[in-house]
Structures are given as structure tokens and as C-alpha cells.
Amino acid sequence: MARTPTRAEVRKQRMQQAVNFPLDWLEERSGLVGGVRYFLLRKVPGDTNWMQTLGSATLTAFLVQAITGVILAMYYKPTPTDAYPSIVNITDHVTMGWLVRGMHRWGASVFIILMFLHMGRVFLFGAYKYPRELNWIIGVLLLVMGMTEGFTGYLLPWDQTAYWATVVGINLNGTAPFLGPWLAQFLRGGQDIGGETLTRFYSLHMLVVPGAIIGLITLHLYLVIRLGVTSPPWSKEAAGTERADEPSTARAGLTRPVTRGAGGSD
Ligand code: HEM
Numbered sequence: 001m002a003r004t005p006t007r008a009e010v011r012k013q014r015m016q017q018a019v020n021f022p023l024d025w026l027e028e029r030s031g032l033v034g035g036v037r038y039f040l041l042r043k044v045p046g047d048t049n050w051m052q053t054l055g056s057a058t059l060t061a062f063l064v065q066a067i068t069g070v071i072l073a074m075y076y077k078p079t080p081t082d083a084y085p086s087i088v089n090i091t092d093h094v095t096m097g098w099l100v101r102g103m104h105r106w107g108a109s110v111f112i113i114l115m116f117l118h119m120g121r122v123f124l125f126g127a128y129k130y131p132r133e134l135n136w137i138i139g140v141l142l143l144v145m146g147m148t149e150g151f152t153g154y155l156l157p158w159d160q161t162a163y164w165a166t167v168v169g170i171n172l173n174g175t176a177p178f179l180g181p182w183l184a185q186f187l188r189g190g191q192d193i194g195g196e197t198l199t200r201f202y203s204l205h206m207l208v209v210p211g212a213i214i215g216l217i218t219l220h221l222y223l224v225i226r227l228g229v230t231s232p233p234w235s236k237e238a239a240g241t242e243r244a245d246e247p248s249t250a251r252a253g254l255t256r257p258v259t260r261g262a263g264g265s266d
Helices: 007-030 032-041 050-073 083-092 097-124 133-155 160-174 180-188 195-227
Strands: none
Touching (some): 097 133
């Protein structure tokens, strides 16, 4: 005869059911739980290096910028008369405003520096080579977007430094061949730097560029998961080493991958 479970066992069983029920519900309808489990438990090379945490560090810096930015947006007023006073209010009067603003301002530099360090690691490890070229290209777009975010954010305090730095930045862009004058006009939102420029920079800084960065990061991470992480250059499996075996022909899609240098017979 089956043993009657103890009260502790019954309690444990109930707890498990309470946790599993919503997870099973979600998994059955979306497959999300399996997806997250795959993401967290996927295999990475055994010789993965600390330098390979720089991408995640960059992601963390971006998330800090996003969170502190949303808080700042609750108090910031993007008009020429109100912008600077609202910044003073955030710094001097809003509870912990000085901290949130400081984190956002310094965090911007941290984000850019980490992005360059991560890019340097990818370069030194040869991780931009086949089949990760597309992820490098997405990375370059992320770098451009990251710097645009810094440039557009710099004007928002609307003080002398912000104003004149933007004059220099827009004039520099204006010297680019062909597109330069159009770009300068687009950034200014008119002939002069004024209220129109501030509104434009605010919209780019709050909506357009972060939206693009979030989309690009999603693609970037999708490719990191799909292609796997590269081994360091001193490993036998380092990026760019020729594969000995023919890739499986079972993976017939738009392209049929063949070993590089193998001639590409079908
Ligand atoms: C917002 C900026 C960025 C974020 C959040 C980000 C995030 C990440 C993460 C989490 C990884 C996997 C872990 C790692 O290798 O560190 C990764 C890999 C990679 N990233 Fe980035 N990245 C950014 C910018 C860039 C830039 C600027 C480049 C190059 C121009 C780049 C190129 C790559 C490449 C090629 C890989 C694959 C590396 C490998 O498989 O070893 N990323 N990125």
C-alpha cells in the first residue's frame, strides 16, 4: 500500500504545483519558457574569457541609461525657456534627482567606453570573421546610434556648453560631402539652432535612436545565440579556423553552407 505523504511533502507538492501551473500555462501557449531555458543553459566554449563579458557590460550600461532616462523624462521640459530651469530643479530639488541625473550623464560615457572596449575585444579575438560578419555590421550601426544618442542628449540641458558643443557638432556634420548640408539642415530643423533644434534632438534622443538601438540589440543578441560565442584566439576552435568536416546538408535554406575553401560543390 502506498505510504501517505507527510505534511511537509504535501506542502512541497503544492508549492511545486503553484509554481509550475503558470509556467506550464505560458509554455503551452508561447514556448517562451523553453526559449528562456535554451538561452540560459546553452553551451559556450569552455575557454570563454572574462573579456567576453564586455558585451553584457555594455548591455547593462544601456539598460541603466534607459531606466534613468525614463525617470529624467518625468521632470525634464523640452522648451528653450523651461529646459535649463527643469534641469536645475532635477539637480537641486527632486528627491535623488542629482543621483539619477549624475548616473545618466556619467553613464553615457561609460556606455560609449564599454562599447569601444567590447568592439576591441571582438576585433582582437577575430570574432568579426565568418560567420559573424553580419553581427559586426550590426555592431557598427549600434556604435553610430550610441554616439548619436550622446550627441543629441548633450544639447538637452540647454546651457552654454550644450549650445556651443551642438553648434560645433552640427557644423562638423555640415562639412560631410554631398549629404553634409542636408544633414546640418535636418539636425537644426531650420536655419538657426533654436527651439526647433531642441524639440528635434529631444525626439531623436527619446524615441528614434533608443528605438533603433533596442531593435539592433535584439538582432545582435539573436545572432550571438544563433552563431554561438567565439573561442579566444589561442584556442584550437578560434574564429576563422577552417572547419574539417562538411557542414550538414540537412540545413537546406536559401543558402547551403559549405566549408570555406572547399570549392562549393552542390
Ligand atoms: C549597444 C551596444 C552593444 C551591445 C549591448 C552588445 C552586446 C553584445 C553581447 C551581449 C555579446 C555576446 C557576449 C560577448 O561577446 O561579449 C556580443 C557579441 C558580439 N558583438 Fe556586440 N554589443 C554592442 C556593440 C557592438 C559593436 C560596436 C560591435 C562591433 C562593431 C559588436 C560586435 C559584436 C560581435 C561580432 C559579437 C560576436 C562575438 C563572438 O561571437 O565572440 N558589438 N555583443
